[in-house]
Amino acid sequence: MIGALTAGLLILLSLSIPVGVVLFLLGFGVSEFFSAFPLMRGLGQMAWSAMNSATLIAVPLFVLLGEILVRGGVATRTYAALDKWVSWLPGGLVHANIGTATMFSATSGSSVATAATVATVAMPQAEKLGYDPRLFSGAIAAGGTLGIMIPPSINLIVYGFLTETSIPQLFVAGLLPGLILAFAFSLVTVLLCRWRPSLGGERRVYSLRQMLRALADLLPVILLFVVVVGAIYAGIATPTEAAAVGVAAAFLIAAAFGGVSLTMMRQSLLGTMRITAMIMLVVTGAAFLNFTLAAAGLGRDLSAFMDGLGLTPLSTLLVIVAIYIVLGFFIETLSLMVVTIPIMVPIVVGLGYDKVWFGIVMIVLVEMALITPPVGLNLYVVQGARGSGTLHEVMVGAIPFVLVMLFMVAALIAVPGLALFLPSLL
Amino acid sequence: MDAALAALIKLNRGVALLAGVALVLCALFILADIALRRVGSSFGGTDEISGYVMAGLTAWGFGFALTERAHVRIDLLRDRLVSPLRAALDLLAMVALAYVALVMAVRGWPVLAKTIANNARANTVLETPLVIPQSVWFAGLVWFALMAAAMVLIGALFLLRGEIKKTEAAIGPPGEAP
Numbered sequence: 001m002i003g004a005l006t007a008g009l010l011i012l013l014s015l016s017i018p019v020g021v022v023l024f025l026l027g028f029g030v031s032e033f034f035s036a037f038p039l040m041r042g043l044g045q046m047a048w049s050a051m052n053s054a055t056l057i058a059v060p061l062f063v064l065l066g067e068i069l070v071r072g073g074v075a076t077r078t079y080a081a082l083d084k085w086v087s088w089l090p091g092g093l094v095h096a097n098i099g100t101a102t103m104f105s106a107t108s109g110s111s112v113a114t115a116a117t118v119a120t121v122a123m124p125q126a127e128k129l130g131y132d133p134r135l136f137s138g139a140i141a142a143g144g145t146l147g148i149m150i151p152p153s154i155n156l157i158v159y160g161f162l163t164e165t166s167i168p169q170l171f172v173a174g175l176l177p178g179l180i181l182a183f184a185f186s187l188v189t190v191l192l193c194r195w196r197p198s199l200g201g202e203r204r205v206y207s208l209r210q211m212l213r214a215l216a217d218l219l220p221v222i223l224l225f226v227v228v229v230g231a232i233y234a235g236i237a238t239p240t241e242a243a244a245v246g247v248a249a250a251f252l253i254a255a256a257f258g259g260v261s262l263t264m265m266r267q268s269l270l271g272t273m274r275i276t277a278m279i280m281l282v283v284t285g286a287a288f289l290n291f292t293l294a295a296a297g298l299g300r301d302l303s304a305f306m307d308g309l310g311l312t313p314l315s316t317l318l319v320i321v322a323i324y325i326v327l328g329f330f331i332e333t334l335s336l337m338v339v340t341i342p343i344m345v346p347i348v349v350g351l352g353y354d355k356v357w358f359g360i361v362m363i364v365l366v367e368m369a370l371i372t373p374p375v376g377l378n379l380y381v382v383q384g385a386r387g388s389g390t391l392h393e394v395m396v397g398a399i400p401f402v403l404v405m406l407f408m409v410a411a412l413i414a415v416p417g418l419a420l421f422l423p424s425l426l
Numbered sequence: 427m428d429a430a431l432a433a434l435i436k437l438n439r440g441v442a443l444l445a446g447v448a449l450v451l452c453a454l455f456i457l458a459d460i461a462l463r464r465v466g467s468s469f470g471g472t473d474e475i476s477g478y479v480m481a482g483l484t485a486w487g488f489g490f491a492l493t494e495r496a497h498v499r500i501d502l503l504r505d506r507l508v509s510p511l512r513a514a515l516d517l518l519a520m521v522a523l524a525y526v527a528l529v530m531a532v533r534g535w536p537v538l539a540k541t542i543a544n545n546a547r548a549n550t551v552l553e554t555p556l557v558i559p560q561s562v563w564f565a566g567l568v569w570f571a572l573m574a575a576a577m578v579l580i581g582a583l584f585l586l587r588g589e590i591k592k593t594e595a596a597i598g599p600p601g602e603a604p
Contacts (some may be wrong), residue, residue: 003533012522013500014500014502014503015503015515015518016499016500016501016503016504016515016516016519016521016599017499017518017519017522017523018497018498018499018522018523019497019498019499019500019521020497020498020526021497021519021522021523021526024526024529024530025522025526028529038527040533041533043529043530043533043535044530044534044536044537045475045537047530047533047534047567048481048534048537048560051480051481051484051485051563052477052478052481052559052563053473053477053480053481054473054474054476054480054529055482057449057452057476057477057479057480059479060449060483061449061453064446064449064450064453068462237460238473239472240456240476241456241460244452244453244456244457244460245457245460247450247453248457250452266443269442269443269446269447269449269450270439270442270443270446272446272449273442273443273445273446273449273483273487273491274442274490274491274494274496275496276483276484276487277487277488277490277491277496277497278491278496278497278498280484280487280488281488281491281497282498284484324499330502331500332498332500334498335498335500353508374502375500375502376466378548379544388557
């Protein structure tokens, strides 16, 4: 069954059939060929319970939150404000790229929207101030990936939903690795610019007064993040409730900055629906495939398969990491996560690893998929916003950050506490 | 054909806006409940209502994401093919999607039918008659199947007429990420 499933998955995906549809088709196949019971009869009830979910409504709410902030012009202000604070570092504005991408992806959970916004705002500055276009654009693409790690992350909600893992625990677990990655990105930039000063552009130092004035633009967004994530951590609110509060706060911030209009709200709602429906077709398909696989006895098959390989838990884990890296060249974030969860998570849990911990490892791996060619959505988004130069430059610029992510995966495997220390305090 | 396509796209944007407004109303409802809880009261059942809203907006959103060409595909191989083959793959993808949409609608019906037959209510404090949220949900699935069938038809007609560019524009992947 495992062989047929993998082959079917790869063939159907490469025919460019929509990912959600592929998952359903595989589920139909499992029901037809590998199950003693007529599983198809359960499809309706299964789809209703997957879609009728008070947990998953946090997804459109967080998407809407991000859409409002980005379309309301808050991102542009954040970028300008961060520029005042970090441009004295070697690498200057590159840190503002990373910082803005981190903050926005942290509040919205959407990597692509963030990368697109930051690229649009930042790119004109790069030429003017003489930055190396490779490092500059690579940093935007890489910074944008952090959104799916730093809470509130839509990908973590989906992981939690599909694997029945506590979403607050996942959110807490992602915080430290996410922040470490952001700092590591900045550190790498500083080191690179020390080594080759020509990579960075003109460094600018602003007066303390200018920096303090810029705080007015930064604080509301930081406050929003603290309120939303803090309420979840403190156990005051469910992720869904925190998301609703976040939407209201984002609306107020955008309104205070004069960014709210009827057109902007219309576009935010349409954007939210587009992303949500896309995610939900994939998630419903994965939930159905999960259901058929469990009924057809995948667990038994998998343990037989793993016993046959005769690997130690660690080497199995390394093989899994390698599989993700390879698949990541070709398959995009959410799809990669969702299509692999039904098979990979039971294997890893069977080996005795922690589900929360593996969720975080998987997130770093799928983040990498966003910036590894030939299919790396953020690379294309940043290139699209640049309007000059070649895609190749963005790819080269992203390489240092890919290496940082690989180190992060190794660190998480060597020191699981990086992810599990904070949840253990809850 | 172009007019029909444009009309479908516009219609689905309207549907999506309505669903978006439902999402905002749901958020306001949750906020009101949080506020009420602070003074020691509560509507009760916000979770239940949120779930119904999610089911409805997801089912109705599927069709919208379809006409916006937002359902994610892995187009690595597709992009390396010559144009007529690309359009053929687009049509194949759309047929596969329409098949799944149809199966979902067909399999969704017994869920609603059983609810109607038993006059089933939710096993909660609200005792919601499930026929309400499930009708909205089922109608959304039927809408999705109808939209998918329409898109197959439009794509196939463009392809038969040899209007490859238009086929790709109607049912291919989006040109630029939104």
